[in-house]
Amino acid sequence: MTAPSYLDFERPIAxxxxxxxxxxxxxxxxxxxxxEEIHQLEAKNRQLTEQIFxxxxxxxxxxVARHPNRPYALDYIxxxxxxxxxxxxxxxxxxxxxxxxxVARLDGRAVAVIGHQKxxxxxxxxxxxxxxxxxxxxxxxxxVMKLAEKFHLPVITLIDTAGAYxxxxxxxxxxxxxxxxxxxxxxxxxxxxxAAVVGEGGSGGALAVGVADRVLMLQYAIxxxxxxxxxxxxxxKKADRAPEAAAAMRITAPDLLEFGLVDEVLPEPxxxxxxxPAAMAVVLKARLVTLLAELTxxxxxxxxxxxxxxxxxxxxxxxxxxxxxxxxxxxxxGVAASAG
Amino acid sequence: xxxxxxISGSRxxxxxxxxxxxxxGLWIKCSNCQxxxxxxxxxxxxxxxxxxxxxxVIGARARLEHFLDPEGREExxxxxxxxxxLKFKDSRKYTERLEExxxxxxxxxxxxxMLGQLRSLPxxxxxFEFSFMGGSMGSVVGEKFVRAVNAAIDGGKPLVxxxxxxxxxxxxxxxxxxxxxxxxxxxxxxxxxxxPYISVLxxxxxxxxxxxxxxxxxxxxxxxxxxxxxxxPRVIEQTVRQKLPEGFQRAEFLxxxxxxxxxxxxxxxxxxxYRLLTxxxxxxxxxxxxxxx
Numbered sequence: 122m123t124a125p126s127y128l129d130f131e132r133p134i135a136x137x138x139x140x141x142x143x144x145x146x147x148x149x150x151x152x153x154x155x156x157e158e159i160h161q162l163e164a165k166n167r168q169l170t171e172q173i174f175x176x177x178x179x180x181x182x183x184x185v186a187r188h189p190n191r192p193y194a195l196d197y198i199x200x201x202x203x204x205x206x207x208x209x210x211x212x213x214x215x216x217x218x219x220x221x222x223x224v225a226r227l228d229g230r231a232v233a234v235i236g237h238q239k240x241x242x243x244x245x246x247x248x249x250x251x252x253x254x255x256x257x258x259x260x261x262x263x264x265v266m267k268l269a270e271k272f273h274l275p276v277i278t279l280i281d282t283a284g285a286y287x288x289x290x291x292x293x294x295x296x297x298x299x300x301x302x303x304x305x306x307x308x309x310x311x312x313x314x315x316a317a318v319v320g321e322g323g324s325g326g327a328l329a330v331g332v333a334d335r336v337l338m339l340q341y342a343i344x345x346x347x348x349x350x351x352x353x354x355x356x357x358k359k360a361d362r363a364p365e366a367a368a369a370m371r372i373t374a375p376d377l378l379e380f381g382l383v384d385e386v387l388p389e390p391x392x393x394x395x396x397x398p399a400a401m402a403v404v405l406k407a408r409l410v411t412l413l414a415e416l417t418x419x420x421x422x423x424x425x426x427x428x429x430x431x432x433x434x435x436x437x438x439x440x441x442x443x444x445x446x447x448x449x450x451x452x453x454x455g456v457a458a459s460a461g
Numbered sequence: 462x463x464x465x466x467x468i469s470g471s472r473x474x475x476x477x478x479x480x481x482x483x484x485x486g487l488w489i490k491c492s493n494c495q496x497x498x499x500x501x502x503x504x505x506x507x508x509x510x511x512x513x514x515x516x517x518v519i520g521a522r523a524r525l526e527h528f529l530d531p532e533g534r535e536e537x538x539x540x541x542x543x544x545x546x547l548k549f550k551d552s553r554k555y556t557e558r559l560e561e562x563x564x565x566x567x568x569x570x571x572x573x574x575m576l577g578q579l580r581s582l583p584x585x586x587x588x589f590e591f592s593f594m595g596g597s598m599g600s601v602v603g604e605k606f607v608r609a610v611n612a613a614i615d616g617g618k619p620l621v622x623x624x625x626x627x628x629x630x631x632x633x634x635x636x637x638x639x640x641x642x643x644x645x646x647x648x649x650x651x652x653x654x655x656x657p658y659i660s661v662l663x664x665x666x667x668x669x670x671x672x673x674x675x676x677x678x679x680x681x682x683x684x685x686x687x688x689x690x691x692x693x694p695r696v697i698e699q700t701v702r703q704k705l706p707e708g709f710q711r712a713e714f715l716x717x718x719x720x721x722x723x724x725x726x727x728x729x730x731x732x733x734x735y736r737l738l739t740x741x742x743x744x745x746x747x748x749x750x751x752x753x754x
Contacts, residue, residue: 295719297676345634346629346630357552366551369549370631380546433607435600435603436600436603437543437633439541441542
């Protein structure tokens, strides 16, 4: 277990927990019984945590989503699945440790799993490229998606990335195409796909494994088109105005649920998923099991038609009736999937 | 007051003053070779410098009007306007930026969709208007692109897209990100019908547009020296903390790295795309009248 790490706004919680810890230490070494006092402080701590977490600003939520102790994909994989076998490499260039792929069983059912993996310590962070995948990562994911389609395995993706890697080599190998191809292929992959944003949903790097029949978001996860820092430096002209950008972009799970851009928000343990990763995994697993039962019972052609209609419904605009603009999208729902 | 002012009166004076503002744009200096060029000539050459061949940014409407045959052009998917679901505000409100963009460009959005013909070959063509908020893709661009795809499917026609975009529109946050998935999904449908999609990447095509509809062409064409990529050069420089190689993310770099099929001069675009499409669609030009669809 990693040492607790507190965010700025958690300072009062940290102080209280330190006090509780000290009392426990004192109690342990002597006959003095401080049980009652510890109990009271713990209750107070719970109350304080509830209070603080009930009123988090979007920027603070972003901090929770990026918390260094937050459970990552491999933590969830270990906790939720059995018989996990990682599948490596894109068969063309390399294996990308920033995006782990494999097969496993969820409650007995064989599934394909794809997830961004940030690193826990410095060494692993460098190895995982901080969870920012390169083109070969997305191409490995696509290979595993195709494998899942071929063998009728549902796909579960765990999204947690600041974004696709922005580097010279990534551009040389066409990062754009790797992402675009996944969007294209996922839209018509003939097997159920469930995406869960468990931490950071960073732009195209997240969406490249995020086109799904159901998109779930953990309570303190974030999902946006650009990082708050990136948005701040471009639109607000200063990177340190990220808190404002985070608020303006409406990156939180409840907001995105309200907009209909994600389907469900899963509650996190008090103080965030990192406070009780096991409990978080139980909640997520239970939901995945239920959804999989539902989606695997849906006939594939219907599943794809629904997925397509969902994608076509994304957007906010007004339309004044013009002579030439027909409602094109509506006319095609479900018709095209003729054998492919 | 001079005698000339007296006899000419204020009306002529004000007209003169107005005319004075015109010459500013009458001559344009090429950013590459510094040649001073006559605006009308640049319009004839489709904003390509006749001296050095530099491809300047061209408006969406001018682009399509040149690309398509003059007869039988029809704009579709009009009247779709951006709303502001996020009530987004940075230093200015998104709604204000939209108003300004509409006023300055005389366009409703950053994408123009037209039905038309290319040397009698019927097709659907779309072009990004870069001067409309950097050609950024929000809900409206996504919807219009999908309608273009649907028009191509309905008519059994090929689709040609000229992209020029900074990427996704930040002011629409996740709505704009989802347009990447929406447009890519529509293109998958077009492909299922066996209809060709030609993507022409023009300067600049970046971010969410590059990483969706623009890189999904059956044939990807770029204009000379166009900047095309996922991350912007400045972002990459900050990430890797080293100087970027000469010509990085330019069309010639993309061709060398295998990202695009070819580089085509804008002045030859019509002929080259026509030639490709006739092969991909097994189209045989009828010398007198075109065959019924």
